[in-house]
Each structure stands twice: as C-alpha cells, then as structure tokens.
Amino acid sequence: MLAVITGATKGIGKAIAEVFASEGFDLAICARNENELVEFSTQLQQLNPDIQILYKAVDCSNRDELLAFVDKVLDRYAKVDVLVNNVGLYVPGSVMDEEDGMLEQMIDTNLYSAYYLSKYFTGGMIEDGQGHIFNICSTASIKPVVAAGSYSISKYALMGLTKVLREELMHQGVKVTAVLPGSTLTASWSGTTIPGSRFVLPEDVASAVLNAYKMSEGAVVDEILIRPLLGEV
Template identity: 50%
Template sequence: MTKNALITGSTKGMGRSIAISFANEGLNLAICSRNEQELLKFKDELQQINPNIKVFTKVTDGSNKAQLLQFAAAAQQELGFIDVVVNSLGTYAHASILDEGEEVFESQLNTNLMPAYEMYRFFGKAMRAERKGHFFNICSVASLNPIAAAGAYSVTKYALLGLTKLMRFEMQEYGVKVTAVIPGSTLTDSWKDAVVDKDTMVLPEDIASAIINIYKMSIGANVDEIIIKPAPGQI
C-alpha cells in the first residue's frame, strides 16, 4: 500500500527538496503554499518525477492556525492515513530581542513553532492508535546555541526542539518515530540577498537525503536528532 507524506513549507528550500525525495520514493504527497501558481507548478513537477503518486495541494498560509488545520483535514480526507509529517515551515528574523519589532515574536511563534504543535495534535492520535508513523521537525543549530542577533528566532527554535523531545517521549511506547533535524547554515531563501559560496554551506538536498535515509531505517530504529553543519563551520 502506498504511504502518504504531508509537508509544510513545501514549495521552497528544504521542504521542496524533501517533497521531491519522497516523490522519488513513491509516497503520495500533501503540500501547501500561499502562492497558488507556485503550488500547482510544483505539483506538476512532482507528478512528472513520479506519475504513479497522488499529489494533494491546498493554498494555505501555514502561519494561520485555521488554514493549517483545514489543510491537514483535507489532506487526510483525500489521501487517508498520513504516515509521515515533515514540519519544515520556518522563517528567520535578524534582530536582537530588544531591537526587534513588536510583531516579530508573534510572527516567529506562528511560523516556527505553532505549525509543528498543531500538526502533532492533529495527526498524533491517529498515529498512536495505529502504532506507526514518523514526525520530522526541522529545527536549527539555534535550537542548541542561541544566536544573539536572532532573538525571537532562537527562542522559537529552542522551543521547537523541546516540543520534538516531548513528542518523542509521548510516542515512543507506541512505535511512532519522532526526529529532530538540526541544520546549520543551509542555502535557502534566507540567504538570497547574501553573497555566499554554496560549497561552504549545507544544501537543501543534503537535508532531504538525511530524512529519506532515516525514514528508510528498520522499524525498530529511530534517529532522535541529527545535526548537519557546513564542513568548514558555520557561516
């Protein structure tokens, strides 16, 4: 039976590479984006990669709880049991806590933390009942060592790693796997205005490769956390 994966933040950066990798593995996909044209174009690309899979799409602002839950419910209705949830939605804000705007903390919470919490609450009960499934939460090296120049970002990524650990403790007796993916400097849109050498950074494809290899491990093996940093060190 074909398995199903749901990916947030799925048309750009790490989420995009992860979706492509799961398509290559033959999983049906549920993907979302705020941009309908971008979403439909990516759907076509995924089905060209693997014509045998279903790709469910829904225009969604992942930082909006109501829209996010509508996407989750529609994906479940369309595809059935969701075997894999990848929480890759995230955004970076460069400012210290004392200097950031009034709206920054709430925005970071709603993008970096809330979606993973809500997707766990939505899909976790079914996974617990079926005693199978896998959650991947895309954290950050800021989850381990805060960045002074990215205050709210660091706080929310710290919290996301804490949530991931709690999810794993709650789920391990039911055979549901939970993995924290902890990337260092990764060449995503966060760096689009910077002049960088891609050979000194982690690539989104590296994150996708790690997730696929973890996903394909034996039923009795779980990778609690994986840290992937640039070989020359953090930028």
C-alpha cells in the first residue's frame, strides 16, 4: 500500500505521514527542503523499518517539478492507494491591499498542485477500483478569513475541486474527502503565547484522516470539519 503526501515534513502533512507509516504504508513524500526530507525520512525509517520511503524536493507551485514527482512515483509503483494533497501556502492580506500576483501564487500552490496530482495519480486507482484522495482544505473553504483574502479564494477553489472529484470518481470506486481544519498548532504559530489548548493539533487531523480511510468499502466521509473547542484563534 502506498500513500503520497505533499508538504510532508511539517505540521499536518508530517502527522499524516507518521500515522500512515505506522500502519505499514510505503510513503512517497515531497516538500521544498531536501534536508528536511532526508531527516524526516530517516526518522520514519528507523521507527518503521519494514516500509519503503520515496522522497523528492518539490516546489508544488511549479507544474514541471510536480509532474517530475509524479513520474518518479509511478516509475517505482504501479498505483497510489492514498493521495493526501496537503501542501499549502498562507500569506495574510486583504484582496484590496495585497500585492499583485498573490492570488496566482496561492492558486498555483493550493489548487493546481491538488488538481494535477489528483489527475495523474487516479488512473491506477480507477483501474484497481479503489483508492482515496484527501484534500486538506480549511475552515476558510466555507467561511472567508477577512485578513487572508487570496488564501480564502484558493481554499474555496480547492473545496470546489474536491466536490467535482467526488462526483466524477464515486462510480469508479475512488473515495474523495475534504478535510477542513480550523486553527491548527503548526510551525506558522511558532512563538505564540496563546495556549496550545486553544488549537487543533496536527495529530487530531491525522487521526481523523486515518479513521476516514478505514471506513468500510461502501462508506465515504465527504467532509471532516475540525475546529478548536473554544472557536478560531
């Protein structure tokens, strides 16, 4: 069994990689920083010596680099069982005030990466009649974050892609799930004085993804919405 995870060395992506590795999945992971990929892969291999780990440094906003990752994975594996489109770019700013080009950056990273990987990895899933795609959306996919206009637009678009994929693939045996975390305690909150109890933890998201994957063949979780108990930070 193979799980492909983007943005896998930090936060939610890292936690998801860890839980699938612990379940005996081989992993194909990517992130921007090769040194972090090497370090994380080594840690995972030590904890899970029976699995194989393929990694590649990829700027997921770059289509050519993304498709090179696809080729590397498919050169080794006949098919992907689980695809987690986790990579994301968040830059705060209102639509009226942000620099030109910010929306394009968000769309390239947050939407097109999921679009291309879903398009090119699902062939094997369809042939096999099973597979699962998880798109890591956001609560910003259903309620705009005023201080993050382009980010919200990109996450609304990712939610739209998820819904389209769900309709297109359901009769092929391929499940598609949108994951919508609220404020999650990742590296982007480094240095905050807000108590950790006010956040969702990456491990919470990872366990929810794994549980959704373990549903029976005839069941699918369309959306996983996880919020901090006391509301968004």
